[in-house]
Amino acid sequence: MERQVDQQLEKLKTRILxxxxxxxxxxxLSIRSIDEENPALAEIVLEKEKKxxxxxxxxxxICQKIFALNQPVAMDLRLIMSALTINTNxxxxxxxxxxxxxxxxxxxxxxxxINKTHFAKMAKIAREMIRNSIDSFIQDDAMLAKKVIETDKxxxxxxxxxxxxxxxxxxxNSDDIQAAVALLVISRQLERLGDHATNISEDVYFxxxxxxxxxxxxxxxxxxxxxxDDE
Numbered sequence: 001m002e003r004q005v006d007q008q009l010e011k012l013k014t015r016i017l018x019x020x021x022x023x024x025x026x027x028x029l030s031i032r033s034i035d036e037e038n039p040a041l042a043e044i045v046l047e048k049e050k051k052x053x054x055x056x057x058x059x060x061x062i063c064q065k066i067f068a069l070n071q072p073v074a075m076d077l078r079l080i081m082s083a084l085t086i087n088t089n090x091x092x093x094x095x096x097x098x099x100x101x102x103x104x105x106x107x108x109x110x111x112x113x114i115n116k117t118h119f120a121k122m123a124k125i126a127r128e129m130i131r132n133s134i135d136s137f138i139q140d141d142a143m144l145a146k147k148v149i150e151t152d153k154x155x156x157x158x159x160x161x162x163x164x165x166x167x168x169x170x171x172x173n174s175d176d177i178q179a180a181v182a183l184l185v186i187s188r189q190l191e192r193l194g195d196h197a198t199n200i201s202e203d204v205y206f207x208x209x210x211x212x213x214x215x216x217x218x219x220x221x222x223x224x225x226x227x228x229d230d231e
Contacts, residue, residue: 019055026097052094082203089196106182129197142208145201155194
């Protein structure tokens with residue numbers, strides 16, 4: 001016999017997946033607006049932002065309802081707790097997509113030197129991390145979640161290298177300063193997208209494995225030592 005809470009949890013998952021889809025589209029469109037030099041895509045991103053905000057409220061509301069009307073068992077409780085933080089990370093990803101759009105306007109026509117930077121590589125990795133984090137949630141796949149967490153360091157390093165390259169570009173030609181500063185901000189925003197994808201993956205790992213990995217995931221994921229001694 002299906003529990004009433006099962007129906008509510010299914011509705012919660014459905015709403016999270018719809019929000020995932022919206023945010024994934026936002027990020028994809030914001031990056032395409034730079035690649036394709038198409039400012040019209042900005043309006044679509046902004047339109048989707050309103051929908052993301054609505055789902056943000058809906059997800060919070062259903063989580064509160066499940067807590068208030070039920071006594072969730074351990075697995076359900078982990079899902080509900082994680083849903084709240086996944087929701088927050090998705091909403092912030094949507095904000096980042098808007099921020100990328102705003103900085104893309106400052107770039108205007110893509111400078112020739114953009115291909116010397118890690119912009120394209122970072123954008124590709126960030127999108128893969130987002131999609132893998134979403135897929136790990138859909139499939140309850142702890143190993144895919146682990147893959148996202150491991151990739152975060154790669155994106156961090158590319159962002160640092162991008163920073164140095166863009167500073168050098170600004171030093172060489174003052175005419176490039178506005179575009180370089182905008183790309184500097186976008187590079188940081190792509191790195192932040194990776195952080196949020198990592199946060200979601202940490203929550204997925206918690207849901208599936210019942211093991212908290214936030215802030216100390218290396219100890220759990222990359223070590224054979226299962227001791228939980230405090231340091």
